Amino acid sequence: MKKKILVVEDEEGLRLLYEEELKAEGYEVLTAGNGKEAIQQLEAGKPDLIILDIVMPVMDGMEALGRIVGKERKIPIILHTSYSGYREDFMSWAADAYVTKSADLGELKDKIRVLLVKGKAR
Amino acid sequence: MKNVLAMILAGGRGERLYPLTRDRAKPAVCFGAIYRIIDFTLSNCLNSDVRRIYALTQYKSISLHRHIQLGWNILSAPLGEFIGVIPAQQRIDEHWYQGTADAIFQNIYTLQREMPDLVLILSGDHIYKMDYRKIIGLHLEKKADLTVAAIRMDRRLSREFGVIEVDGDWRIVGFQEKPEEPKTIPGDPEGILASMGVYVFNTEVLVRRLIEDARSDSTHDFGKDIIPEMIGKDRVFAFDFRHADRGGTGYWRDVGTIDAYFEANMDLISVTPQLNLYDPQWPILTYQSPHPPAKTVWEEEGRAGTAFNSIISNGCIISGGSVKRSILSPKVVVHSYAETEDSILMEGVDVGRYAKIRRTIIDKDVQIPQGMEIGYDLDEDAKRFTVTGSGIVVVPRWIRL
Secondary structure (H helix, E strand, O other), X not given: OOOEEEEEOOOHHHHHHHHHHHHHOOOEEEEEOOHHHHHHHHHHHOOOEEEEOOXXXXXXXXXXXXXXXXXXXXXXXXXXXXXXXXXXXXXXXXXXXXXXXXXXXXXXXXXXXXXXXXXXXO | OOOEEEEEEOOOOOHHHOOOOOOOOHHHOEEOOOEEOHHHHHHHHHXXXXXXXXXXXXXXXXXXXXXXXXXXXXXXXXXXXXXXXXXXXXXXXXXXXXXXXXXXXXXXXXXXXXXXXXXXXXXXXXXXXXXXXXXXXXXXXXOOOEXXXXXXXXXXXXXXXXXXXXXOOOEEEEEEEOOOOOOOEOOEOOEEEEEEEEEEEEHHHHHHHHHHHHOOOOOOOHHHHHHHHHHOOOOEEEEEHHHOEOOOOOOEEXXXXXXXHXXXXXXXXXXXXXXXXXXXXXXXXXXXXXXXXXXXXXXXXXEEOEEEOOEEOOOOEEEOOEEEOOEEOOOOEEOOOOEEEOOEEOOOOEEOOOOEEEOEEEOOOOEEOOOOEEOOOHHXXXXXXXXXXXXXXXXXXXXXX
């Protein structure tokens, strides 16, 4: 069965890009434009992994991270942001990986593979 | 000590202290006539020079909040000192605290903001006098990630405590929560080391372990989950309470039950109590509203205001009644010909003429009508009050008699 990834990203262009790239890798992709939509998708779509932008309107990724962990303690989460400074926020340590956005999606794809193998084993 | 942040867990329901905890959390329960249980932990902090303090509350927190606001607004904010109360606010997640570790995890933003080097985690439920500088000193000396305060207890009590197993260097090598067959102290087969719920953590290690715990199936409890998990991978040490015991008597009480609460109070009216409240080097602070001094009135045959072996607080009037071996909070009135023996009367209790009270705890503001007897016929008392196994009667607040 295809693994399901939830991409949470407020910039539509990027969201489409990631969606296409990940579909090409063989994943099923769900999308959300902010943290609040992400939580709805978490419940409705039951993803296997979440890629979470931080700076977003409505509900940012850091707040969504806490709420997601409260609902689904073990789901793998990758923080995916243009800013490296959030690494210093304690809450960011609750994510399984922290990937700085780049034109090359290699690092992101590697992390996805590793974390999907690990899955919810914790 | 400026790099230390104290977090006091003050959200316990204290169900076994019901009905004293019907209207208030356990840390807000009155103790020793004028104190609240949390006053001992807060006083320990100030006397230990720990002056950045948060109390984390949850259930029935108004009474506690009010007490801290009125009585403990004594630190200097410009110097970076504070005693703050943080109610459960669902900042991270939409549920009440699920365990002691979850209570701290849900306040991770507070740790982020304060950025202390060390976090001193305490319980607001315990009565003891401890110099926290000593455990912090050991923690730094051992370069520990976590140091847990431990007190020797008889091994037969193991089912009431988290039991710590140490090696010769007092490094913790095992931790069992309420075990039947406890690991005893090396060289002391009748003794166990009980965790006092006093923890010193390096902040970064604390945050990492809390997050790991939050992301796993766990009861989210320091004793059951965090400490056992850390033993294998971090530097975890035990600290012997005797090295920091300001009373020198090894006094530490959980007062988890009505009977334990009653006994711990009654200790205070003995000639030399185990818990010394008179040490000028270690004052126990509290909030007291202003009342005139206690007084006794009437000196007639059969109608004399008397008190023996008792604690009488400000605002009390012993008016022609007799008080023996009892603890009276402020503003208690004992009217003519009334008798109270071996009892705890909380603030504002009024004992009517000819009433007789024995081995009874009466909660705040209760009016005992003329001639009523409590504590003499336990079967009768049990019809309307709580009566404990050892025969202590508890008259709850708000009751109309």
